[in-house]
Amino acid sequence: MNVREVRIVLTRLQSYAGLVFLLLFVPTAVVGCQTLRSSEPIVPIAEYEKMLVGRLDADYVGTENCLAACHYHDQIRLDFEASTMGAQMAADSDLPMIDCESCHGPGSLAIQGLTPEKVAVDAAAGRQTPCDYETLIVLKALPAQAQSLLCLKCHTANATFNLHEWNAGAHALGDVSCFPCHDVHAGPDLITSPKDTKEMCFKCHREQAAEFRLPSHHPVMEGKSFCTDCHQPHGTFHDNLLREETVRATCVRCHGEVEGPYLYAHADLMNDDCTICHADHGSVNNNLLKLSEPYLCLQCHVGHRTSSDPATGETKGVFYTRCTDCHSQVHGTDVPSASGRGNFTQ
Ligand code: HEC
Ligand code: HEC
Ligand code: HEC
Ligand code: HEC
Ligand code: HEC
Ligand code: HEC
Ligand code: HEC
Ligand code: HEC
Ligand code: HEC
Structure with a gap:
């Protein structure tokens, strides 16, 4: 067969295509429907x-x-x-x-x-x-x-x-199946209660178990918050199996008081990610801070003494270590500081 003949055959086939479809597929579809309607095993x-x-x-x-x-x-x-x-x-x-x-x-x-x-x-x-x-x-x-x-x-x-x-x-x-989390022969009650989740998770996540024992931590050991508050173990499209799309959105579900928006917000930090300053699970520092004060703040700011001599510009007073003793509204505030700027002092 030369190219022309092949073309002719193809054109003929195309004109028969409707008939071929009817003969081949319609009966199959009807049989298919019958199978769907009956309750045969899959x-x-x-x-x-x-x-x-x-x-x-x-x-x-x-x-x-x-x-x-x-x-x-x-x-x-x-x-x-x-x-x-x-x-x-x-x-x-x-x-x-x-x-x-x-x-x-x-x-x-x-x-x-x-x-x-x-x-x-x-x-x-x-x-x-x-x-x-x-x-x-x-x-x-x-x-x-x-x-x-x-x-x-x-x-x-x-x-x-x-x-x-x-x-x-x-x-x-990560090749984890349903089995390690759900023991279907555990007893008559198969519902996972939140208080069971930490043992369920610590079976594999030993490192996190240690984090929740640090001095400042989310009260998971105390049974007041649960892994599943923040994580969806069955899977999400978000990083770290978080229930919300971002870390920030996960945090402000419970900590609405720092959500803002503020007139004077701590730059973009408050829109980014709380974990710039806070640990997620636990920390050796107060308030789940990743670093203790003043080092936390000194990563990005120059520290200062409390007052300076207007005449000489020479700084006097003491260099305090807890910046938040004065900058108590560190997340943000609607109230300007004494100078009229937003320095989070009130
Ligand atoms: C929903 C799924 C499922 C059903 C239904 C089920 N099993 Fe199991 N069974 C499992 C799994 C999963 C295991 C654990 C397998 C493993 O990791 O060794 C298991 C383990 C067992 C074992 C091993 C001993 C043990 O306790 O680990 C026995 C015996 C058993 N099943 C009996 C039964 C009987 C009897 C029934 C019906 C009343 C039943 N199973 C129904 C999923 C099921
Ligand atoms: C033959 C169908 C079937 C299979 C296979 C099956 N399940 Fe179920 N499962 C059900 C039904 C039906 C229910 C009760 C309805 C519901 O709560 O969704 C249920 C409920 C559950 C519950 C919740 C119990 C509750 O009280 O709400 C868990 C947990 C569960 N199944 C885990 C598993 C795990 C793990 C496996 C695999 C080892 C499994 N199932 C396999 C049909 C099945
Ligand atoms: C990493 C642990 C983990 C894995 C893996 C896992 N689950 Fe769950 N599952 C949970 C937790 C925790 C809950 C409790 C509900 C919640 O807070 O989301 C739950 C809840 C459920 C429920 C609702 C009933 C209940 O117990 O509250 C069903 C049904 C269920 N899982 C089925 C499955 C099936 C099927 C698989 C595998 C495809 C699976 N799970 C894999 C941890 C897990
Ligand atoms: C208050 C919310 C919260 C709770 C409660 C929580 N997590 Fe997380 N977890 C996070 C956040 C946020 C991240 C991501 C941190 C990041 O992006 O740096 C994370 C990350 C993780 C990771 C990834 C590795 C890592 O440590 O960064 C694992 C594993 C994990 N969590 C396990 C657990 C387990 C297990 C529990 C319960 C014992 C738990 N989490 C409870 C918020 C939480
Ligand atoms: C059977 C072991 C096992 C259990 C039980 C288990 N995990 Fe995991 N988990 C894993 C593995 C494996 C990974 C994948 C690690 C990796 O890819 O680095 C993982 C990853 C994670 C991550 C990080 C996801 C990411 O994006 O990196 C989180 C968060 C997490 N698990 C939370 C939980 C929580 C919450 C529970 C309890 C409800 C739990 N896990 C129970 C084995 C387990
Ligand atoms: C499910 C609710 C919930 C979510 C989500 C949540 N927290 Fe918490 N958080 C708590 C609870 C409960 C406490 C303990 C409050 C107490 O003891 O008075 C707490 C305490 C804290 C503390 C103070 C710790 C201390 O030592 O006093 C900080 C800081 C904190 N959370 C930051 C975060 C950050 C950052 C996130 C997001 C990664 C987050 N939280 C997500 C419930 C939540
Ligand atoms: C620039 C660093 C920084 C960022 C970013 C930050 N925090 Fe804080 N946060 C702190 C410091 C410092 C403290 C301790 C305040 C004090 O000692 O008065 C604190 C305290 C807290 C507390 C406990 C004390 C209180 O005021 O109730 C919570 C809850 C908290 N932060 C939540 C969050 C959440 C949620 C986010 C993200 C939306 C966030 N933080 C972002 C620095 C930060
Ligand atoms: C990750 C870097 C980072 C950390 C950590 C950080 N800040 Fe900031 N902070 C900024 C940025 C960026 C601005 C906005 C500067 C600007 O707008 O010029 C800012 C603004 C401020 C301002 C307002 C003054 C100004 O220059 O606008 C104060 C006050 C302040 N921060 C105090 C703190 C304190 C107290 C801490 C520690 C609890 C802290 N910051 C931690 C980055 C940081
Ligand atoms: C004893 C109280 C006090 C302490 C402690 C303190 N500050 Fe301040 N800080 C102030 C006051 C007051 C202002 C000026 C507020 C205003 O605008 O009226 C200020 C202003 C600032 C500014 C803005 C400077 C500018 O040019 O506007 C930054 C940044 C700042 N502090 C960072 C820090 C850091 C970092 C620490 C910890 C190392 C710290 N502060 C500790 C009281 C304090």
């Missing part, structure tokens, strides 16, 4: 889980069958069923995959050997018959992303709103 995820187990012949058998011959897991089961998660995943909900196998994967192989005869023999000998649990998904061994995927198949961003930015967050990117 096949790809089910197949994926079977692949994780490593045997495509494993099948879902349901919690009743799973636990029929086994009382090892009674407490786990009771707790789980009493939790909101268990209650909503119970058999009569319309969720495609339910109960223990939702996370542990299809269990038919695990209970294969659990015949009533074997259970009876073991019971007579005073022992329980273990299931072949190694045929289940080895959750521990999965890569972090796959672990999270098990949870995210139900906790989609639409269902669990604060997971909207999960994939962008430092935790997802």
